[in-house]
Amino acid sequence: MPAIRKPPVLCCYPDGSFRSQIGDLRVRIISCEITITTPGGRRTEAYRFATTLLDHHRHPARELIELYHERWEIESAFYELEENHARPGATDASCPACQMMSP
Template identity: 40%
Template sequence: MARSGGVTPEGPERLSDHVSIGVLTRVFPPDVVDAVIERTGAMQQRNRLLPSRLMVYYVMSLALFSAGSYEEVMRSLLWRVKASNLLPVVEELADGSYLSDLYASPKDRRKDTDPVRVRVIEYTVTTGEEVSGFRLITTLLDPEAAPAQDLAGAYARRWEIESSFDELKTRQRGPGMVLRSKTPGGVLQEIYGHLCVHYAIRSLIGSVARHFEEDPLRFSFTRTLRAAKRSLAGRPAFSPSTPG
């Protein structure tokens, strides 16, 4: 889906077919971006948010690729590839990542035709007893502009908005449920009602998480929603009228 005010390009072309994101890091080097962020007091307030420097480059990328969707612009910065993809090490970098070359086809690889230089970040994530390997490639070649750890964290959080949509549409409203309202005004009112309830539940989770110094993402939205419903159901009925 294209961003508001933008269009989805026709045909098979991708953003990577156009100018490299590296032009941004050359014109706006990391030390300049960091200085501006510090001067404006815009450092990230919570560790789980995208690092401020990376967010600056992402916003500039949105302007550079104005016809692309949020997701496509993010893919131009960072995307996951299969472990079976052949990505030979061209140069090892200080942050543990390395530079490699991509080719359009095995034939191009054999003839070394039109290689595309990328940076590769490899890491593992342990969830309980399960260990998952991740292999990311990015067009941000400078490890100082976008450290490997920041990019790995950004990739893990890029789908948070999808989780919020699932909470709102499936967990809160219920699968297969439709809005009760029959008029446009009523539908709009009901949508705002759902958004307010979702905000209230997430605010409750945030308060509890701060109290226990935990990441809010570790708390279950569904369980919190059920707890809120039980607390409301257990309260005695009251009259909304002010006593005379």
């Protein structure tokens, strides 16, 4: 969710998330910091994401943040695979994601 978007805070939860509304959809907004490692180095950025998992007892923000981070890593690995294999002459040795997946 872009930082410029300011969804209304309808209810705050003890895990730091809050209930909101985007159009007709009831959502829960979770904020977190994620460290991203790229060939240029590491950087930490603030992120917010919306989920329809509204029950903060059944789905604590910390658990959802961890799952989101895992998803981010998987998507990054797929992106790396697509980028490296789309280039002519790319080899598995030049692809960190390929190296992680090799036996």
